[in-house]
Amino acid sequence: MSAPGLLAFCGRLLRRQLVLALRRPVDIGNPLLFFAMVVALFPLGLGPAPAALAGFAPGILWIIALLANLLTADNLFRGDFEDGSLEQLLLSPQPLYLSVLAYVLAQWLVTGLLLAVLSPLFALMLGLPGAAVPTLVASLLLGTAVLSLVGGIGAALTVGLKRGGMLIALLILPFYMPVLIFGSAAVQAVVGGMPAASHLAILGAMLCLSVALAPLAISAALRISIDA
């Protein structure tokens, strides 16, 4: 049997991850349900005054997106680590950089992308001004991709550990903070009547940087975790 070409290999890997995800629709729905539930917590905790909620809405929505991403990050490699297919992937002659990128892309498609697409609904529930909604979606699209890549580093470092859940949060939250700063700042800028292009541009730059570097760190971390 001849080995498939590079693109075909990555395409198959991506398809495999998506098929695995789609076979467990509950796992796709959980982060969205989490998002909806935490949105409901804020009016209970902060009081239901619409003006106050609308003021906090950019930050609230971004923080929840970040937490939802954090909760899914742990599962990125765990299943494949436990059944040994990750080891096969490391042994395969294909470049690990691209395989890892396919893993992260598949995870982003079923978490970050869905969150971004559904975020206008939650934005309206919190009373975010309509003009800021397109910026919210755009910032979430860019930002959650960065979060997935960075989260992949944490997932790869802790995949071999039995008690990884809490640790992964401690490891990657410091790296999530810059994304949160610029993501919510972009939405707040539009709410305040300012252009958001510069914030979105910085998010885009972060995405470029993390696409270039994060897969390297993830590959190195996976090799360490497999060796351990």
Added chain:
Amino acid sequence: MWSFFHKLGSPPWLYRITGSILRWLLPLTLIALAVGAVWGLLFTAPDFRQGNSYRIIYIHVPSAVVALAGYYVMAFAGAISLIWKMKMADVAMKSCAPVGAALTFIALVTGAIWGKPTWGTWWVWDARITSMLILLFLYLGVIALYEAFDNKEAAGKACAVLTLVGTVNIPIIYKSVDWWYSLHQPASIKFTGESSIDPSMLYPLLLMIGSFYALFTCALLMNMRLEILRRESRTGWVRKLVGA
């Protein structure tokens, strides 16, 4: 020259050489710290606006500077241990984390104490302060990750990857006061151009910064010696050393 490089990888040699370095570096550091502290706290003029409260600068600035530099030391050691698989670089990286975390904590606490009389608040979510808090989290994350692994060799490698990823944040912390100018002032000491701090206050400050670098080195070496003993506790030379 290469034999020196090879010797660096030998635990007994490193243990011996760090012992003889510490024998003169540690007293010298303590003297410099005492001189710098007495000079800065007692013999400099009070600030015309802040009065005496500014004197905490002699603790705050050195600890903050060295806390940032310490992260680079840790990342550098991590890179060496990843690339050349040097066990002693791994020891250095692991020993760096608690020292750096302690210095970051001191910088944050002294900053809060200084902030109360001058800004009227213990804490503000200013860019520099927040990013120093992130630095503390980075240090603590490295410690937490190291402790989570049972296999200490893998722990060292995983921490090395994490510290290298973390270096992305350090230039941001360093430049944060220039990029997001709010309450925390930008750097007063500049290598090029004139410093915005009077020479009579600058010299004790520079002495304190130097002493803190030396203090960091001492703490790092002492930590490393302890770690070497711990790792080599089954070998003959350690048994002979402790007389067991």
